[in-house]
Amino acid sequence: MPKVTIDGHTIEVPDGTTILQAARMIGGDVTPPAMCYYSKLKTSGGYCRTCIVKVTKGSEKDPRPMPKPVASCRTTVMDGMEVQNKTAPDLIDARNGVVEFLLINHPLDCPICDQAGECHLQDLSYENGLSKSRYEFKRREFEKIDIGDKIKLHMTRCILCYRCVKVAEQVCDTRVHGVMNRGDVAEISTYIEKAIDNDFSGNMIDVCPVGALTDRTFRFKSRVWFTKPMDAHRDCSKCCGKAVLYMSGNEVLRVSARKDMWGEVEDAAEGKPGWICNECRFEKKEVKDWTIEGPRAIDRHSVIAQNKYLDKKNLKIDVSNQKQIQEKAHN
Amino acid sequence: MGRKLLTQHINVPGIRNLETYRQHGGYDTLRKAFGMKQEDIVEEVKKSGLRGRGGAGFPTGLKWSFLAKPEGVARYLVCNADESEPGTFKDRYMMEHLPHLLIEGMAIGSFALGCRTSYIYIRGELMYVYHILQKAIDEAYAAGFLGKNVMGTGWDFDLFLQCGGGAYICGEETALIESLEGKRGNPRIKPPFPAIKGVWDCPTVVNNVESIMAVVPIVRDGGDAYAQIGIGKSTGTKLISACGHLKKPGVYEIELGVPVEEFIYSDEYCGGIRNDKKLKAVVAGGSSVPVLPAELILKTANGEPRLMSYESLADGGFATGTMLGSGGFIVMDEDTSIVKNLWTFTRFYHHESCGQCSPCREGTGWMEKLLHKILDGHGTLADVDLLWEIQSKIEGKTICPLGDAAAWPVASAIRHFRSEFEEYVRNPSAIRKDHHYYRVNNLNPELV
Structure with missing residues (x-):
């Protein structure tokens, strides 16, 4: 079991754990943001470069620091590794640069975007972005495409995280x-705008970190923060049937899979991600279709989250360090 | 006159054909290799100190010894003939004239590494070279140098020639492997390195054309003899493709360690600057390495003469040095505009970025647009600073070295020729009347 120290917090993790996963185990500010990495999808990650960290000590055996910042989502932890994330100003600067790159061609049309309020890029630019853009040229634009009658592809907003491609490869029957x-x-495309007709294609919407893939049955119905998320389930022959209903009164406006605090689909059973099928997502829009369990608790990337900051209390924090931070805050 | 190890027979008429190639000692080295132990061949290459000729300069013998050799798993040797670095045209020239030298090198390398199948991945634009090589491979098959029971030794070896689609990124070894497998040519995230998981997830060595060709003289004369040529850790000979404002541009085989001044001005090599103009700047190793002004390319910062070797060109780091790279030697005379030249390079990297990781995908386009703006006379001094900042945000943050390759020319041009950028900003009208070699005719009015 290798031991890794991230921003002064030491944790012991199983072999093969990546730096990002280790940081998530520690939790809180230590965790680098991730736009393309998705733990439930194999080979995802490494593209967006927002999760870069500085490795100041390679391992116990080879203590040399790594010459360049590394993508924490694709770098495996070595025993004795020391990593800097929030504590390295030059790294924060580099990450700000990456965020700036992600934003230069993003339309920033948040007021009319369905993802607003639960958008990872919004969070990211709030935390790491500049107050104004230094990009003065025309932004890249694409036509909006309907891929199937249920999904809208708004490529202009896409940050090319490849998550939806991995969903098509690993969750759906065929990749089209x-x-x-x-x-x-570069664009996500079905080449001849062929409809994506597949039982699990709707999960592309859930994995999209921005508003590039949106649910056509929900588009412009409501802002997410006016909906009430409810945990619900139903017997489904195709999927696990565990979902979140976004309700307004007795109306079900949207159905999505259950997401954890990192914006990833929760496991329905041990080791089995709770992807939901298109029937549950798009067709079952009546309260009577579902057994409602109660209000949905935590969702990190959403303004509608209840108890949004509650999870931060459960951190495995190095208490001595925490005291110093508090003292600094008081002084 | 320097020794020629690769190009000694290049001007023999008909050397492309197997018959003529054999008359000049062709495939004798392959026969010699069969008499050696496989480890000994790798050892000879190690002893020779041969460094990868594709640009990074990683020792070839070391790369070969890193190859994983699990039982029952195939291994592959892949020749990277996707030469697309602007300013580099040595591999094309060699393959065009001496296709059998490459085939012989591939056979020796594959034998030494225990590969049964090997690939040559050639750039899509080089279709005529593809046909020359394919013809040579067919000849070699017919003569029994490839195929079943090579030269009666009982060793079966297949060599395939694969044509790329014409993307610069496919010269990056993992993107090349993806493309070779028939996928989108995106670089893989390392580790695992190709030596562990390469083509079809099997251990793979990817070598440049020139590196593989150099194996032939190394095995023929022995690694020690090869190591005696050159200077320090830069051993052997190197092909330099010299272009730009020279009296005699072309491909030259030099012994590493020739002074840069001699290479540019002596009649044996480039013969000086065209029209006897003054030298302004040199890009010493293909478009991605830093550009150096005349005073720094001829002499290092310490005042020592700069030599054509990996170490001497890199002397002083990126502050005052550059890299030997792939040997694409681009010379610019006093009339050249560095800014326009840089715009050309940046446009290339913008066009060739694969779009996988964000800094390179977005940053290369941004740099090109900013340079465009400056060239059009609408730039400000803040734009030059912004340009500097963008390149620093790309460098080292990307999956593959294309990000670095796009950032280094920008960094070095601003570092050494900042005054020229400022001239464009301060006095755009005077500059625009001036006629440069790299005249920009297709300015996009939309961006003005």
Whole structure:
């Protein structure tokens, strides 16, 4: 079991754990943001570069620091590794740079975006962005595409995290979409706008960190913060049937999979991600279809989260360090 | 006159054909290799000190010895012939004239590494070279140098020639492997390195054309003899593709350690600057390495003469040095505009970025647009600072070295020629009347 120290917090983790996973085990501010990494999807991560960290000590055996910042989502922890995230100003500067790159071609149309309020990029730019853009040129634009009658692809907002491609590869039966072209005109596409017709294609909406893939049955119905999220389940022959209903009064406006504090789909059973099928997501929009369990508790990336900051109390914090921080805050 | 190990027979008429190639000692080295132990061949390459000729300069022998050798798993040797670095054209020239030298090198390398199948991944634009190579491979199959029971030794070896789609990024070894497997040419995230998991998830060595060709003289004459050529850790000969404002541009085989001044001005090599103009700047190793002004390329910061070797060119780090890179030697005379030249390079990297990771995908386009703005005379001094900041935010933050390759030229141009950028900002009208070699005719009015 290798031991890793991230920003002064030491934790022992199983072999093969990545730095990001270890940081998530510690929790709180130590965790680097991740836009493309998705623990439930194999081979995801490494593309967005927001999770970069500075490795100041490679391992007990080879204490040399790593020459460049590394993507924490794809770098495995070594015994004795020391990592800096929030404590390295040059790294924060580098991450701010990455966020700036992500934003230069993003339309920043949050007021009319369905993802607003639960958008990872919004959070990220709030935490790491500049107050104004230094990009003065025309932003890249794409036509909006309907992929199937239930999903809208708004490519202009896409940050090319490849998550939806991995969903198509690993969750759906066949992959009918992918990345076309290259460089800054690369786009997610079905090539001939072929409808994505697949029982699990709706999960692309859940994994999308921005508002590039949105639910056409929910588009412009309501702002998410006016809805009440409720845990609910139903017997479904295709999927686990565990979902979150976004309700307004007795109306079910949207159905999504249950997401954990990192914005990832929760496990329905041990080791089995709770992806939901398109029937549950798009067709079952009546209260009578569902057994409602109660209000949904925590969802990190959502303004509608109840007890949004509650989880931060459960941190495995190095108390001595915490005291110092408190003292500093008081002084 | 320096020794020629690769190009000695290049001007023999008909050397492309197997018959003529054999008359000049062709495939004798392969026969010699079969008489050696496989480990001994790797050992000879290690002893020779041969460094990867593709640009990074990683010792080839060391790379070979890193190859994982699990039981019952195939291994592959892949030749990276996707030469697309602007300013580099040595591999194309060699493959065009001496296709059999590459095939012989591939056979020796594959034998030494225990590969049964190997690939040559050639750039899509080089279709005529593809046909030359394919013809040579067919000849070699017919003569029994490839295929079943090579030269009666009982060793079966297949060599395939795979044509790329014409993307610069596929010269990056993991992107090359992806492309070779028929996928989108995106670089993989390392580790695992190709030596552990490469083509079809099997251990793989990817080598540049010139590195593989150099294996032939190394095995023929022995690693020690090869190591005696050159200077320090830069051993052997190197092909330099010299271009730009030279009297005699072309591909030259030099012994590493030739002074840069001699290489540019002597009649044996480039013969001086065209029209006897003054030297302004040199990009010493293909477009991605830092550009150096004349005084720094001829002499290091310590005042020692700079030599054509990995160490001497890198002397002084990026502050006052550069890299030997792939040997694409681009020379610019006093009339050249560094800013326009930089714009050309940046446009190239913008076009070739694969779009996988964000700093390179977004940053390369941003840099190009900013340079465009400056060239159009609408730039400000803040734009130059912003340009500097963008490149520093790209460098080292990307999956593959393309991000670095896009950032280094920008950094070095601003570092050494900042006054020129400022001239464009301060006095745009005077500059725009001036006719430069790299005249920009297709300015996009939308961005003005």
